Amino acid sequence: MLSSKQIEIFYEVFKHSSMTAAANKMEISQPSVSKTLRNIEKNLGFKLFLRKGKKLIATSEAAELFEHASIVTNQLKNFNYIANTYKSRSLDFINIGTTPSLAETLVPKIIKQYNLFDTGARFNLINLNSIDLIEERYKPDIDITICFNAKTVPNSKNIIIKHGKHFLVSPKKYKLRKEIYLKDIVHLPYIEITNLLSLYSDESIMNYFIDNELDMNFYLKSDSYSAALSIIQEGIGISILDDNTISKANNDLVNISNILDTEFKYNVNAIMKKDIGSNQCNNFFNYLLEQI
Numbered sequence: 464m465l466s467s468k469q470i471e472i473f474y475e476v477f478k479h480s481s482m483t484a485a486a487n488k489m490e491i492s493q494p495s496v497s498k499t500l501r502n503i504e505k506n507l508g509f510k511l512f513l514r515k516g517k518k519l520i521a522t523s524e525a526a527e528l529f530e531h532a533s534i535v536t537n538q539l540k541n542f543n544y545i546a547n548t549y550k551s552r553s554l555d556f557i558n559i560g561t562t563p564s565l566a567e568t569l570v571p572k573i574i575k576q577y578n579l580f581d582t583g584a585r586f587n588l589i590n591l592n593s594i595d596l597i598e599e600r601y602k603p604d605i606d607i608t609i610c611f612n613a614k615t616v617p618n619s620k621n622i623i624i625k626h627g628k629h630f631l632v633s634p635k636k637y638k639l640r641k642e643i644y645l646k647d648i649v650h651l652p653y654i655e656i657t658n659l660l661s662l663y664s665d666e667s668i669m670n671y672f673i674d675n676e677l678d679m680n681f682y683l684k685s686d687s688y689s690a691a692l693s694i695i696q697e698g699i700g701i702s703i704l705d706d707n708t709i710s711k712a713n714n715d716l717v718n719i720s721n722i723l724d725t726e727f728k729y730n731v732n733a734i735m736k737k738d739i740g741s742n743q744c745n746n747f748f749n750y751l752l753e754q755i
Contacts, residue, residue, distance in 0.1 A: 560605035613732040629727035654702035
């Protein structure tokens with residue numbers, strides 16, 4: 464039976480093909496690594512590495528064990544990450560996980576309004592893209608998630624705090640009408656918002672293009688609505704953006720057109736785990752519920 468420390472040392476030696484490199488990585492002495500490796504091989508009853516000059520050559524048994532050691536090592540890293548998060552998280556703050564675009568638009572307005580209700584409330588904003596937020600929101604450093612179109616999951620409270628829609632944003636130089644059909648702009652350079660489409664809109668914008676055989680002129684990709692808006696304001700390309708992001712647009716630089724083909728609607732959800740014990744978090748979530 465190997466200890467977690469022995470598995471970690473084996474993992475680093477295999478990864479670097481060097482006891483010296485493994486020792487430097489783990490900040491321990493090379494003789495200590497060498498001794499541990501001998502003990503591991505003695506315990507297992509077979510060789511893990513063969514020497515070829517100054518280089519270590521892994522055996523087939525070592526290669527097989529490395530796959531399992533990788534899983535164990537990653538689990539240890541996750542364990543330590545979560546433990547450290549519990550240790551260092553802002554217990555006196557309401558920790559909100561949200562997207563960059565909402566952190567720049569909707570969330571500051573909510574915080575401003577809530578501070579009129581509770582002047583002592585303090586907040587910690589954790590910015591992640593929507594897809595990452597779905598994965599991250601139940602890590603202990605996030606109390607409440609505010610994001611687009613989040614589905615209800617077990618042991619959580621989920622409320623819709625805003626309804627909205629998307630518009631076509633373009634530089635002034637294109638002189639587009641205030642109401643427009645998408646077929647009229649397929650020739651213009653289009654900025655595709657990657658990774659977020661199915662989360663930011665009830666109906667996938669990309670799927671709509673495909674289903675309606677709209678041959679868009681894709682020339683640039685961005686995983687950020689805010690970045691897409693900045694590019695458009697430089698006079699390059701068009702895109703379909705949510706009204707939160709558009710609220711930051713410089714109207715001297717861009718046109719905002721209503722899309723006549725369909726309405727790409729979205730919701731903004733606030734999600735909180737049911738077992739959150741913080742009165743501050745519960746008070747804030749109840750405040751959001753009362754504003755609906």
